[in-house]
Each structure stands twice: as C-alpha cells, then as structure tokens.
Amino acid sequence: MYERLRSWFSVDMGIDLGTCNTLVAVRGEGIVLNEPSVVAVKKGTNEVLNNGNAVGWMAKEMLGKTPGSITAVRPLKDGVISDFEITEAMLSYFIRKVNGKSFRFLGPRVVISIPSGITEVEKRAVLDSAERAGASRIYLLEEPVAAAIGAGLPFVEPTASMIVDIGGGTTEVAIMSLADIAVCESVRVAGDDLDEAIISHMKKTYNMMIGEQSAERIKIEIGSAAPVGEETTMEVRGRDMVSGLPRKMILSSEEVREALQEPVQAIVEAVTRTLERAEPELAADLVENGITLAGGGALLRGIDTVLSSATGLDVVIAEDPLTCVARGTAIFLENIEKLKDNLQSDMDV
Ligand SMILES: Nc1ncnc2c1ncn2[C@@H]1O[C@H](COP(=O)(O)OP(=O)(O)OP(=O)(O)O)[C@@H](O)[C@H]1O
Ligand SMILES: [Mg+2]
The missing domain is CATH 3.30.420.40 (ATPase, nucleotide binding domain)
Structure with a gap:
C-alpha cells in the first residue's frame, strides 16, 4: 500500500x-x-552558468555561442x-x-x-x-x-553470460551467472582513449594539433578496429604545430585503424584476461552464449571481429548499445x- x-x-x-x-x-x-x-562554468571558477542550468545540451549550445569567457567541464x-x-x-x-x-x-x-x-x-x-x-x-x-540486464542477457539464470561495456572512460568486462558477477575487470581504457590515440597520431606524424571533438568525429566516421568494408578517407582540419597556422589534410581509414591499435589491444587483453580467470563450467557456457558488447565503443567498426578472433567466441552487439x-x-x-x-x-x- x-x-x-x-x-x-x-x-x-x-x-x-x-x-x-x-x-x-x-x-x-x-x-x-x-x-x-558536460557543464559550462565561468572561466577559472566552479560557478555553473545560467543559474545552474548550463548543463548537458544547454552547456554545449552556450559554448558554441560564447567562447572565451566560459569553459566546458x-x-x-x-x-x-x-x-x-x-x-x-x-x-x-x-x-x-x-x-x-x-x-x-x-x-x-x-x-x-x-x-x-x-x-x-x-x-x-x-x-x-x-x-x-x-x-x-x-x-x-x-x-x-x-548493461547485462539492458541487453537482455539471462542474468538471473544458472548459465554464464559475458558483457563487455565499452564506454567513454572505462571498459567493463564481466562474466555473470545466477544474478551475480562471477569474474569482472574494469579498465580505464575506452572511447576517450581512442580519441586521444588519434590526436597523438596527428601530432607525431604530421605535427598537426586537432581538437577532441574532431578526433571523435574521425573515429566515428572512418575509425575501425579491423578491416571491414571499403576503406575511405576524410578531410581533417587543425593547426600546424610549426607554423601555428590552420591547416587541412586527407586522412585514410587504414591509418586511423593503425593509430587505434594500442587502445584496442588493451581492451582485447582485458577481455582475454577475464576469460582466463573464469571457472571451466562458466567458460563452457560461454562457448554457447558468446560475448555481448554494450556502450558507445561497441559501435566502433570491427571491434566485434577483433574480439571474436582473439577469443574464439561469438560476439554480438547489443541492440542500441548506447542506452x-x-x-x-x-x-x-x-x-x-x-x-x-x-x-x-x-x-x-
Ligand atoms: N559510432 C561510433 N563509433 C565509435 N565510437 C562511438 C560511436 N558512437 C559513440 N561512440 C563513442 O562511445 C563513447 C560513449 O559511450 P557511452 O555513452 O557508452 O559512454 P559513457 O557511458 O558516457 O562512459 P563510461 O561508461 O565510461 O562512464 C564515446 O567515446 C563515443 O565517442
Ligand atoms: Mg557507460
């Protein structure tokens, strides 16, 4: 009542x-x-603008319109x-x-x-x-x-299932059975690190500075973990570190894939380490149930292929992994x- x-x-x-x-x-x-x-604050302070309402989309909108005096946190x-x-x-x-x-x-x-x-x-x-x-x-x-409940995995049943949630800041790997986590690992390598790998590649190879948002756009548009489909290119803009002037260039999908190898491997290793720690009975269930991917990072092209060839298990991407x-x-x-x-x-x- x-x-x-x-x-x-x-x-x-x-x-x-x-x-x-x-x-x-x-x-x-x-x-x-x-x-x-994201929150928009007055530069150098912790004061959230717009009476505490400069949050989320509103913060993003304000940042576009009034740069300089405000910062995104x-x-x-x-x-x-x-x-x-x-x-x-x-x-x-x-x-x-x-x-x-x-x-x-x-x-x-x-x-x-x-x-x-x-x-x-x-x-x-x-x-x-x-x-x-x-x-x-x-x-x-x-x-x-x-994530497992949202992906519809048999979370409460006496069979093991495995979820890999690749977010922006962390990748969470867990094997679950009977409504409990049997083995899990959380590594601080995820989407943000993929963006950073692209930024550092541009710096090292071309002496070119690009912003975080450009790096994310490159990852989403032409990034991949393994060769899938046709290779493409994209125009990238940034600032030349030597002359200090704006510059643009064409970047290929092969090159981006290469740049992403290190963080992608770190994610793969977190998955294989977790599998190695699982009891044989649980591991046996996974041969049947496979691995389910969630989080925005699950949308990186070829990440399922890479994980599948590293583990020998079926890998499926959850429906609408971001939610x-x-x-x-x-x-x-x-x-x-x-x-x-x-x-x-x-x-x-
Ligand atoms: N199509 C895509 N391809 C590759 N990466 C993508 C794609 N769409 C979104 N992402 C990435 O997914 C990440 C965000 O995912 P998500 O919303 O699951 O993270 P989060 O829950 O905020 O982070 P965390 O769980 O680590 O706290 C970002 O790094 C974003 O760039
Ligand atoms: Mg998340």
Whole structure:
C-alpha cells in the first residue's frame, strides 16, 4: 500500500552517470533524458552558468555561442567523479529536470549505475551528490550488471553470460551467472582513449594539433578496429604545430585503424584476461552464449571481429548499445524487490 502511494507522489529514476553521456530512465516510461555529461562554468571558477542550468545540451549550445569567457567541464573522468561540486550540480540539474516534469512532491528514488572497479570513496561521492541533488533513496548498481540486464542477457539464470561495456572512460568486462558477477575487470581504457590515440597520431606524424571533438568525429566516421568494408578517407582540419597556422589534410581509414591499435589491444587483453580467470563450467557456457558488447565503443567498426578472433567466441552487439545501461537500470527498478540482493548499496536518506 505504502509503495503504491509513494509511486503516485514520486518518480523512480534509473541514472546512467557516464563519462560522456548521462541518461535517465523512469519506471514505466523508458528513457526520458539523454544528454552529454558536460557543464559550462565561468572561466577559472566552479560557478555553473545560467543559474545552474548550463548543463548537458544547454552547456554545449552556450559554448558554441560564447567562447572565451566560459569553459566546458566534463566532471567525470575515466568513469569516476573527478570534480565533486560540478558533478553534483549536473546530477541535480538532471534530477530536477526529470522530476520537475512530473509535478510530484516526494524526492525520487534513484538507481545509479557505477563502474565495478570504483573505490569506497568514489562510491560515497556518487551517493553524496545524489543525496544533495534531492534523491530520497539511492541505490548503486554495478554498470556491467545494468548493461547485462539492458541487453537482455539471462542474468538471473544458472548459465554464464559475458558483457563487455565499452564506454567513454572505462571498459567493463564481466562474466555473470545466477544474478551475480562471477569474474569482472574494469579498465580505464575506452572511447576517450581512442580519441586521444588519434590526436597523438596527428601530432607525431604530421605535427598537426586537432581538437577532441574532431578526433571523435574521425573515429566515428572512418575509425575501425579491423578491416571491414571499403576503406575511405576524410578531410581533417587543425593547426600546424610549426607554423601555428590552420591547416587541412586527407586522412585514410587504414591509418586511423593503425593509430587505434594500442587502445584496442588493451581492451582485447582485458577481455582475454577475464576469460582466463573464469571457472571451466562458466567458460563452457560461454562457448554457447558468446560475448555481448554494450556502450558507445561497441559501435566502433570491427571491434566485434577483433574480439571474436582473439577469443574464439561469438560476439554480438547489443541492440542500441548506447542506452543499454540506462534501460537496465529501469528494468532493475521494476524488479527491485526481487533483485535487491545485487545492490552495491542501499542508502536511505
Ligand atoms: N559510432 C561510433 N563509433 C565509435 N565510437 C562511438 C560511436 N558512437 C559513440 N561512440 C563513442 O562511445 C563513447 C560513449 O559511450 P557511452 O555513452 O557508452 O559512454 P559513457 O557511458 O558516457 O562512459 P563510461 O561508461 O565510461 O562512464 C564515446 O567515446 C563515443 O565517442
Ligand atoms: Mg557507460
């Protein structure tokens, strides 16, 4: 009875607090918010512009229009909070934005996904931020568990399944069975490192500086982990490091693939290491069930091929890999009583 009443007066949210993107899913409604994890602050301060509202898309828009006096801050790095104050401002804005729409009075119950390798101090930081952002009750859910649920893996059944979530800051690799993580590894190599590899390649090979956004565009447009389909080229613009002047050049997909080899190999090694640590019975199940990829990095061309040839297992990309974790938190909310034992933390505020 109490639960039913509270569902009228508050909204339950699942939050995928990611290094690149933050998504919010509401019980019964699906994904209601999907914005970049970016905040615009006054240069040299921690002051969030626009009365605390310069967050997500709005921050991106402001940055384009008023460069110079404002800076973009990504408060999460490598999957964890690197700037507490700004993370709190960001979380608070997103929670208010979603809760505000529903005209309800109670603070929301929230499930937040966190990387599996995070320390107690880092966990505390997430809890504190959500608490101050107005959540009445906070649950932390390990990101690979959320991804597995979102990808529709047989998470609670007595058969092993494997998820590899390649995000912006971390890659989470986990083998699960019977609603629990059997083996997992979280490495701080993911999408951002692929962008950085492209930036450093341009510097080393052509003495050319390119921005993070250009690097990401190159990765998405012509990047790959293995040769798949036709090779292409792309025009790249940046600044010549010797003359200091703007410059453009043509970059090939083969060259980008070469530049991405190191971080791609680091991801492959995290996967093979995790497999080596699995009990034989679990490994045997994986011959049948294969590996499922989630996160934005799953969209890198050929990453499935590379992982499949390194492990000898079938590799499939989850449907809509960028929203897997958020959808998983929403499904988790719907089954919270049943799945509670798998929570990282259950904090009443
Ligand atoms: N088509 C694509 N090809 C390659 N990479 C992509 C593609 N689309 C998105 N990405 C990359 O996916 C990453 C973002 O993925 P995602 O939203 O899953 O990360 P996140 O959840 O914010 O990060 P984390 O889980 O590490 O905190 C970025 O590095 C982005 O460049
Ligand atoms: Mg993620």
